[in-house]
Amino acid sequence: MDLRKINRLLCYIVLILLSILCLFSFYLLIVNSTRAHSQIQKGFSFTTGSFFKINLKNVLDSEELPVVNGIINSFIVSSASSILATYFSVLTAFSIHTYEFKFKRLFFTFIMMIMMVPNQVSALGFMRWMGKLDLMDSLIPLFLPSIASPIVFYFMLAYMQSNLPKAMIEAARIDGASEFRIFNQMVLPIMKPAIAVQAIFTFVSAWNNYFIPSLIIRSTKNKTLPILIAQLRSADFLKFDMGKVYMLIFLAIIPIIIIYIILSKYIVRGVAVGSVKE
Amino acid sequence: MKSISKKKTKSISYSKWGYIFLIPFFTIYIIFSLIPLISTFNNSFFENYMVGLTQIGPNFVGLDNYRAILFDSDLPKFALNTLIIWLLGFIPQIIISMTLAIWFTSARLNLKLTGFFKTVIYMPNLIMAAAFSMLFWALFSDIGPVNNLIVALGHEPISFLQSVNGNRGLIALMNFLMWFGNTTILLMAGIMGIDNSILEAAQIDGANAWKTFWHVTIPSIKPILVYVFLTSLIGGIQMFDVPQVLTNAEGGPNRTSMTMIMYLNKHLYSKNYGLAGALSVILLIITAILSFIVYRNLTERAEK
Structure with a gap:
């Protein structure tokens, strides 16, 4: 009995230490985003300061970094990606799930095959081809490709197989509904839980994406947040107000953490379902 | 009898929707992934770079790269x-x-x-x-x-x-x-x-x-x-x-x-x-x- 208690105590200690390791850097981020440059230079602190508003104002008004534009661009790209990826992945999954047609197996196998191809390996062609299409320095190539998201498709298909009986579709047809109507008014509502989980994941990964945007975006007004952060890194940091540096990181990270805290139950469940299902 | 045959013809015509609903995925995939991938392959066989402001190539060089x-x-x-x-x-x-x-x-x-x-x-x-x-x-x-x-x-x-x-x-x-x-x-x-x-x-x-x-x-x-x-x-x-x-x-x-x-x-x-x-x-x-x-x-x- 006693041994078990000691065991358990040991587990809790390790878990608490790991949690601290996970949270410590974000804690320092929050602390330092509330302190003035001179305070940060002076040394370490565990308690927050009173410069949060001033740092925020400085970052948002900053002339060398168009932060407000960056937030807006990141938000446009992430929202559009998440809407397009979820809607069209459900549509693609619906096609494979519902209909019988020639080469269906082939299409499915093809989508599974391209699932693991990282987009870095076609980045060269992507860059040059976007130049030819006159889409260089545009936000469109950052979100339009989400229509073809094999991983989201696979998740939707798995969810559909256990939640959308074909008899329901038959019934709707007998009632005279068109295929488009069946999809938009019956299938989409049934898929809501899966759509919610995948919408969050695609939003977050688009929000965090750095490699492709950094190759496509040139002009200051179109930059997204990750590009601004990398740009800040390459600036001469001795000239920089560290309060502003921490505040920019804060703006890039904290919205995602807030979304996560609100929806963590669904997200953590989604991880296991998405990756291990069958 | 009539209804059965009607149903049969209908179920055949549904299959076209399978293709139609795949169009967005594959169109976007071809434009934004497949063409870039092929182009990347293609580029790998050409000598194509800049020395200062001078452009070298593109010349076909086989597997030299x-x-x-x-x-x-x-x-x-x-x-x-x-x-x-x-x-x-x-x-x-x-x-x-x-x-x-x-x-x-x-x-x-x-x-x-x-x-x-x-x-x-x-x-x-x-x-x-x-x-x-x-x-x-x-x-x-x-x-x-x-x-x-x-x-x-x-x-x-x-x-x-x-x-x-x-x-x-x-x-x-x-x-x-x-x-x-x-x-x-x-x-x-x-x-x-x-x-x-x-x-x-x-x-x-x-x-x-x-x-x-x-x-x-x-x-x-x-x-x-x-x-x-x-x-x-x-x-x-x-x-x-x-x-x-x-x-x-x-x-x-x-x-x-x-x-x-x-x-x-x-x-x-x-x-x-x-x-x-x-x-x-x-x-x-x-x-x-x-x-x-x-x-x-x-x-x-x-x-x-």
């Missing part, structure tokens, strides 16, 4: 860097994730607050890698808070970002923090899927916890372990954001933290399309082989 990138470049060094940094993150990750997964699923331990702990350890996975890396750079710089703390505790400051181990260690630490929660959740799902009767049978046979783990748990979740290992390796090959931002694209002292994708990115920026193309194709082939093993591993499991 492959020869150049494999034998006359620092790619082997960068591949080794990538592997070392990946291992530095992955080894602690798999050990700790395995331990946590067993603790969280153990009925004997019956830990409380597992939901809370899972939420906390998964969180870094959703953080913007570029911002996370920038944060670590600020925290671990020579005059940053971590060194302030070290000095306040009466030690000499440590130049993390000027040393090889410091850079590699920090990148590995970030990768570890970003992925061990995810791995824990995957392994938990695997362990919870083990048939309870096997575990009970092992206990009746007098197997202790360690033996049960080694002879029952590990073999039962082998497919998930393989999945975790290979997807992590594929992710490791793609390592970019964290080292790029931490080392400001330079790869740390003597480029010891330069990864393969950072090298690719350098060629893309300097418009050396031939070498960038060859490197892309090599990375694609490695990834394809690893993915194929994952796929076979998963389908074998489904068939069992």
Whole structure:
């Protein structure tokens, strides 16, 4: 009995230490985003300061970094990606799930095959081809490709197989509904839980994406947040107000953490379902 | 009779909707992925770069770019860097994730607050890698808070970002923090899927916890372990954001933290399309082989 208690105590200690390791850097981020440059230079602190508003104002008004534009661009790209990826992945999954047609197996196998191809390996062609299409320095190539998201498709298909009986579709047809109507008014509502989980994941990964945007975006007004952060890194940091540096990181990270805290139950469940299902 | 025949003709006409609903996916895939992929292949066979302001090529050179990138470049060094940094993150990750997964699923331990702990350890996975890396750079710089703390505790400051181990260690630490929660959740799902009767049978046979783990748990979740290992390796090959931002694209002292994708990115920026193309194709082939093993591993499991 006693041994078990000691065991358990040991587990809790390790878990608490790991949690601290996970949270410590974000804690320092929050602390330092509330302190003035001179305070940060002076040394370490565990308690927050009173410069949060001033740092925020400085970052948002900053002339060398168009932060407000960056937030807006990141938000446009992430929202559009998440809407397009979820809607069209459900549509693609619906096609494979519902209909019988020639080469269906082939299409499915093809989508599974391209699932693991990282987009870095076609980045060269992507860059040059976007130049030819006159889409260089545009936000469109950052979100339009989400229509073809094999991983989201696979998740939707798995969810559909256990939640959308074909008899329901038959019934709707007998009632005279068109295929488009069946999809938009019956299938989409049934898929809501899966759509919610995948919408969050695609939003977050688009929000965090750095490699492709950094190759496509040139002009200051179109930059997204990750590009601004990398740009800040390459600036001469001795000239920089560290309060502003921490505040920019804060703006890039904290919205995602807030979304996560609100929806963590669904997200953590989604991880296991998405990756291990069958 | 009439209604049956009507239904039959209708069910035939439905199949066209299968194609129609696939149109958006494949149109977008062809425009934004397939054409770029083919173009990348194509570029890899041409000499095409800039010397100052002079454009060389494009001239067809066959496999010269492959020869150049494999034998006359620092790619082997960068591949080794990538592997070392990946291992530095992955080894602690798999050990700790395995331990946590067993603790969280153990009925004997019956830990409380597992939901809370899972939420906390998964969180870094959703953080913007570029911002996370920038944060670590600020925290671990020579005059940053971590060194302030070290000095306040009466030690000499440590130049993390000027040393090889410091850079590699920090990148590995970030990768570890970003992925061990995810791995824990995957392994938990695997362990919870083990048939309870096997575990009970092992206990009746007098197997202790360690033996049960080694002879029952590990073999039962082998497919998930393989999945975790290979997807992590594929992710490791793609390592970019964290080292790029931490080392400001330079790869740390003597480029010891330069990864393969950072090298690719350098060629893309300097418009050396031939070498960038060859490197892309090599990375694609490695990834394809690893993915194929994952796929076979998963389908074998489904068939069992």
